[in-house]
Amino acid sequence: MNLRMWARALRRIPRLDKQQWNALDLVARWLIAARAAVLVITLIPCLIAALLACRDHAFDGVLALWVTLGLLMAHATNNILNDLIDHMQGVDKGNYFRAQYGVQPLEHGLMSVRASLAYAAVTGGIAAAIGLYLFAIRGNLVLGLMAVGAFFVLFYTWPLKYIGLGEVAVLAVWGPLMTGGAYFVIAGSWSWQAAWLSLPYALGATTVLFGKHIDKLADDKGKHIRTLPVLLGERSARYTVLGM
Template identity: 60%
Template sequence: MWAQALRTIPRVSKAEWDRLDVISRWLIASRSAVLVMTFISAAIAGILAFAAGLFDLRLWLLVTLGLVMAHATNNLLNDVTDSLRGVDRGNYFRSRYGPQPIEHGLLTMREMLVYAAITGLAALAAGIYLVWATGWPTLLLLALGAFFVLFYTFPLEYVGLGEPAVLVVWGPLMVGGGYYVIAGAWSWNVVLASLPYALGVTTVIFGKHIDKIPADREKGIYTLPVLLGERLSRGAAISMMALQYAFVLYLVLTGFFTPVMLLVLLALPMFRDVLKVYLKPRPEEVPQDPRLAALWPLWFVNFAFVHNRRFGVLFLCGLILEALLRGVL
């Protein structure tokens, strides 16, 4: 179950849940399958610090732990907030594609808050140590992270600011801030280099919110796709995917990246397939493909996630190869 929960969001019955160990329950409740996106941002920060000759393994491990636990805390609090506001009651979108522990009776509100508190304290402990070890400027990064953890779901997501927040968090804050903590120096080039992957993460949340447009509009949740409408939102997602490649090309042409980073172009066939999906409206019925039917009602988010995973792995591989080559040369 640990492996399954890290790959996808398992659908489990109450009887199955009762047989699970506490780690499996935490992995499912925190939606650990999406935490890999945070790990990749932390890895990018670490590799860029290594390439600059400023890598500190202890600091990187603590940065990674803190960021992953903060993301998990946000996911747990997301379900708490939506339950308290009555958003997930009934047959709401979130409750249809995976277990919402509170609404499905898997965890009580008190138990969910305990999960969130323990996870949040782990993130906070890592952050406090990093402030002590690296200086007070890190406190600002910790405060910004805490702000997004606590207020992403409400009010940011409800007023069309959730998607811009994701771009800021997974790029400048996680990668740029993580690099600063690990290397002891701020770099605007690193911030710029964070954008190709951060844009990919933003397409994932964009895809999810496009899928939820009717449900969110009915609940009074005005995400950016709700405000833009499906057609414009699909176009925005396509543009962000294209910008991932454009930023890498720009960084290669300006010399910050070497041509090794053109490895990401191997993701273009996947982008082409995703483009075909995003050029058409969302299907009204369950797809015939059993793999897609198993994930329904998720649609656009599935393709954005697969593309981001392919691009992200190639981006990481390119950074690793580039760092090794710089070390040899």
């Protein structure tokens, strides 16, 4: 058990060689494979939902913890699947941007496809189990939100990212779906105000992704990945980010 590496993996995506990877415990490997350093992007909407529920005198601390854990596991599943699909399609080969800023366990030969599938299955299974528990408590709307969330988890990397809908998906997920859904679970009622109030943060998360895709624009264009920056062109994409 390497608590120092756990903390490091929660702050940034570390660079490791095969020997260092083999020396890691299972939790540290999972944190790196799941890109745990970016899961804070999901933690914040949960905190926003919790604060809004507190304001409305409808806060349930236990349900807040469960919905937060479930959404973090769903995001982690998406990260693992994203790297797996990109690896299998050859997107990360060569000097692709994603493989430069931190270790990519699959592409760098640190873990197998089978291990990645196992990580995704266990992580996704935990997210699903929590979702079913919350469904039993809060009812059908949770099941609908789960279905929409599962669609984005499974199909963000392909085909949504390839047809200019990845950025739109992030706006929807980190906005009304995540914040509105978390509020519903915590407070027990749907709030359109919470959904609308989520949009400024969702625009921030989308801007991060937009900037990332601008950095990869030339590579993505060459690999026929039609992100919005590829479709808009670099100049228009940069102005779009300024507007956001």
